Amino acid sequence: MALWAKNKANFSVAFTEDAADQTLLAAIEKELAFTKYQTFSNLCKQALWQFLSVSESASSTDSFQRLEQIIAELAVKFAEFERHVSAEELSRLEGLEHHLSQLGAQLDQLQGSVNTKFAQVSFAQVSKVVEPDPIESDSVADDNVVSDAEVAPRRDSDPLLERLSSLLPQDF
Numbered sequence: 001m002a003l004w005a006k007n008k009a010n011f012s013v014a015f016t017e018d019a020a021d022q023t024l025l026a027a028i029e030k031e032l033a034f035t036k037y038q039t040f041s042n043l044c045k046q047a048l049w050q051f052l053s054v055s056e057s058a059s060s061t062d063s064f065q066r067l068e069q070i071i072a073e074l075a076v077k078f079a080e081f082e083r084h085v086s087a088e089e090l091s092r093l094e095g096l097e098h099h100l101s102q103l104g105a106q107l108d109q110l111q112g113s114v115n116t117k118f119a120q121v122s123f124a125q126v127s128k129v130v131e132p133d134p135i136e137s138d139s140v141a142d143d144n145v146v147s148d149a150e151v152a153p154r155r156d157s158d159p160l161l162e163r164l165s166s167l168l169p170q171d172f
Contacts, residue, residue, distance in 0.1 A: 114164055121161060
């Protein structure tokens with residue numbers, strides 16, 4: 001480094017009358033007029049810096065482009081995944097709707113069966129007229145005691161009705 005520090009030499013650039021050199025010289029003068037470079041030396045230094053750093057910036061540009069490519073690939077895969085999940089959820093929802101409609105139909109059938117059975121039992125009870133036993137005057141001690149006439153007659157129980165009794169309203 002000490003040798004380099006002692007050898008601070010000025011370099012010069014010569015432009016010939018060649019058309020290429022004259023075009024380059026015109027471009028340099030135009031650049032110096034419109035940009036921040038105050039001297040031709042500063043412009044040359046910047047140009048050399050960019051030219052010599054091309055290999056470093058090219059590798060960083062390549063890695064940046066590769067990164068952009070990977071991001072684009074991931075975006076495509078993510079969109080595909082979203083479509084797959086959406087299709088899967090849609091088919092699952094359609095399956096659930098199908099099962100719910102089947103359950104609804106079965107519940108309608110069961111309700112119809114219960115209504116029919118209930119109508120049959122109610123009709124049988126209405127058609128039976130049960131004569132209450134005569135009330136004996138000495139069986140009633142006072143007004144708070146329930147007589148045999150006030151108690152509903154015993155009826156035969158149906159096993160289906162016993163199982164479904166929890167579903168029926170208690171008013172019946």
